[in-house]
Amino acid sequence: MSDQAFVTLATNDLYGKGALVLGTSLRKHKTTRQLVVLVSPQVSNNMRAVLGRVFDEIILVNVLDSKDSAHLAMIKRPELGVTFTKLHCWALTHYSKCIFMDADTLVLCNIDELFQREELSAAPDPGWPDCFNSGVFVYRPSIETYNELLQFSTTKGSFDGGDQGLLNSFFSNWATADINKHLPFIYNLSSVAIYSYLPAFKQYGADAKVVHFLGNVKPWNYTYDPTTRCVMRDSQDHSSVVHPEFLNMWWDAFTTSVSPLLIEHGISKEASPGKQEEEKLSEAVSQLSFTPPPPVASSEERRKKWEQGQADYMGVDSFENIQKKLDAYLN
Numbered sequence: 001m002s003d004q005a006f007v008t009l010a011t012n013d014l015y016g017k018g019a020l021v022l023g024t025s026l027r028k029h030k031t032t033r034q035l036v037v038l039v040s041p042q043v044s045n046n047m048r049a050v051l052g053r054v055f056d057e058i059i060l061v062n063v064l065d066s067k068d069s070a071h072l073a074m075i076k077r078p079e080l081g082v083t084f085t086k087l088h089c090w091a092l093t094h095y096s097k098c099i100f101m102d103a104d105t106l107v108l109c110n111i112d113e114l115f116q117r118e119e120l121s122a123a124p125d126p127g128w129p130d131c132f133n134s135g136v137f138v139y140r141p142s143i144e145t146y147n148e149l150l151q152f153s154t155t156k157g158s159f160d161g162g163d164q165g166l167l168n169s170f171f172s173n174w175a176t177a178d179i180n181k182h183l184p185f186i187y188n189l190s191s192v193a194i195y196s197y198l199p200a201f202k203q204y205g206a207d208a209k210v211v212h213f214l215g216n217v218k219p220w221n222y223t224y225d226p227t228t229r230c231v232m233r234d235s236q237d238h239s240s241v242v243h244p245e246f247l248n249m250w251w252d253a254f255t256t257s258v259s260p261l262l263i264e265h266g267i268s269k270e271a272s273p274g275k276q277e278e279e280k281l282s283e284a285v286s287q288l289s290f291t292p293p294p295p296v297a298s299s300e301e302r303r304k305k306w307e308q309g310q311a312d313y314m315g316v317d318s319f320e321n322i323q324k325k326l327d328a329y330l331n
């Protein structure tokens with residue numbers, strides 16, 4: 001099966017971590033296909049070395065950016081212009097068929113059966129089900145299609161500023177032409193669908209094969225506590241409040257399979273970025289020499305300093321003290 005591959009993309013080291021979790025999850029579930037990651041020059045050499053431990057091929061590509069801030073503003077994701085870089089996947093003509101997967105996806109079981117599908121097969125987008133979500137799709141590399149897509153990107157652009165808008169306009173009969181090209185939703189279960197249709201998730205969620213952490217908060221943005229094996233919950237974030245299981249699975253995969261590789265290659269010392277920050281802070285504190293605290297300023301002096309923008313944020317003017325004062329007034 002050396003002429004078929006799973007393909008992903010990372011234009012920076014953070015998405016590189018995502019790609020590593022995806023790659024190790026495909027390996028864990030014993031795919032018989034090749035693993036390919038497209039990287040841009042911004043990905044560090046260390047990260048490329050680690051990617052090389054998991055992926056069969058690392059292909060350097062130049063960043064393609066729609067620079068379409070107007071459309072990207074509508075999806076509130078100004079950073080996604082670079083997803084045009086995905087289009088390079090059509091140039092991998094040494095493979096006859098591929099499955100592209102976003103670097104924020106996680107595989108929960110073997111999904112090699114997807115190679116029986118034809119271009120362009122994908123699952124519906126949870127936001128607009130007549131569009132497919134471009135986080136997971138089956139395609140056939142072809143220089144002809146590649147050129148047509150590049151041409152299309154410059155002449156027609158994308159209605160969302162990213163690859164998904166472009167690909168949906170290009171493969172415009174996906175919604176109606178052939179039901180076999182509609183992948184079941186369990187091949188691209190996005191975390192947003194969990195709280196937008198909870199009963200369906202309760203009914204079918206256990207069959208999920210691929211989880212997609214779609215949205216601007218990615219698993220690597222959370223802090224993970226390896227002792228409880230849970231991500232720290234943030235009350236603002238629905239996905240972690242309703243169903244943190246998938247996030248925990250991502251982190252579990254990260255700590256067991258990816259973190260040791262990152263440590264080996266000197267990218268990270270600790271499994272959890274949060275822990276690393278703590279450690280850096282305590283290191284910095286331990287290196288500080290002791291200086292006696294300054295004499296307490298009079299309230300007149302403090303007011304002056306405050307007006308000059310020199311508030312004592314770490315001391316008397318700390319957020320905690322300001323809040324206490326406000327509470328006292330309000331009560």
Ligand code: UDP
Pocket residue numbers: 008009010011012015079080082083101102103104105135213214215216
């Ligand atoms: N991507 C990347 N660098 C970026 C943004 C995106 O490499 O700065 C790639 C990565 O593979 C990612 C995909 O493009 O998974 C699509 O972006 P994202 O997953 O953030 O979009 P979403 O699925 O949240 O809409």
Ligand code: GLC
Pocket residue numbers: 080083102133134135160161162163164165214
């Ligand atoms: C979507 C897809 C993602 C794509 C982005 C921009 O939400 O999940 O893969 O890159 O839109 O088009």
Ligand code: MN
Pocket residue numbers: 102103104105135212213214215
């Ligand atoms: Mn994604």
